[in-house]
Amino acid sequence: MKQFEFISNQSEETMDFSKRLAGFLKPGDVIALEGDLGAGKTTFTKGLALGLKIKRNVNSPTFTIIKEYQGRLPLYHMDVYRVEDSFEDLGFDEYFEGEGVTVVEWAHLIEEQLPQEILTVSLYLCENGARKIVLKPNGKRYEELCKEFLL
Ligand SMILES: Nc1ncnc2c1ncn2[C@@H]1O[C@H](COP(=O)(O)OP(=O)(O)OP(=O)(O)O)[C@@H](O)[C@H]1O
Numbered sequence: 001m002k003q004f005e006f007i008s009n010q011s012e013e014t015m016d017f018s019k020r021l022a023g024f025l026k027p028g029d030v031i032a033l034e035g036d037l038g039a040g041k042t043t044f045t046k047g048l049a050l051g052l053k054i055k056r057n058v059n060s061p062t063f064t065i066i067k068e069y070q071g072r073l074p075l076y077h078m079d080v081y082r083v084e085d086s087f088e089d090l091g092f093d094e095y096f097e098g099e100g101v102t103v104v105e106w107a108h109l110i111e112e113q114l115p116q117e118i119l120t121v122s123l124y125l126c127e128n129g130a131r132k133i134v135l136k137p138n139g140k141r142y143e144e145l146c147k148e149f150l151l
Contacts, residue, residue: 004146006133007126014040014123014131015047022051024149025101027073029141030115032107035123040131044123045103049075052101065090074100081106117141 008014031048035041042060049058054071061067061079069075076095083090095102096115107114117139124132137143 001136001138002143002146003137004135004150006135008040008131008133011040011043014043014133015050017133018044018047019051021149022048022101024145025052025073027099027101028097029145030096030102030104030118032114032118032120033103033105033123034107034120036125039123039125041105041123044121044133045077048101048103066095068100074098076100076102078102079105080110083110119145 006017008017025048033041033044042058046058049056049069049071052069052071052073052075054069054075056069058067058069058075058077061077062081065078065080065082067077069077076098078092078095092110092113104110104114107118107120119142120134120136120138122134122136124134126132135146135149137146
């Protein structure tokens, strides 16, 4: 699978990156967001929210599983870490197929319930303190999105 790598030297760069990415998102887009502790998942999502013109502060939905924000498009921010059973049906489809953009943290835990096409964003801590951002488009929609984003 094709993937695209970027280096972010500070949190503002990660925010600018996701803020710009948000401009290319459409209703029904789903992003699987992965990264180690402190890699910048929240920072990334905050940037995405800025790009979607969301005014509320975005923070981790760990205990609520899903948080919804209104903007140019709604943002559904999910953290499925606490979903006990990957077959548990919490009605994720309604979000994935809804009017907004979904960001899922720990997406692999609900693999069976994810849409076939998805954009995976992986954040890695580099030895020098920078972060590596990797975009992995799965499916035509996200290949197109990455192409536009990279122009
Ligand atoms: N290039 C960078 N991109 C993102 N964050 C960075 C970068 N450089 C330093 N940081 C710092 O790293 C921290 C990232 O925290 P953040 O909460 O976004 O990570 P997280 O992946 O959501 O962590 P957790 O899994 O603990 O919730 C912030 O304090 C941020 O300022």
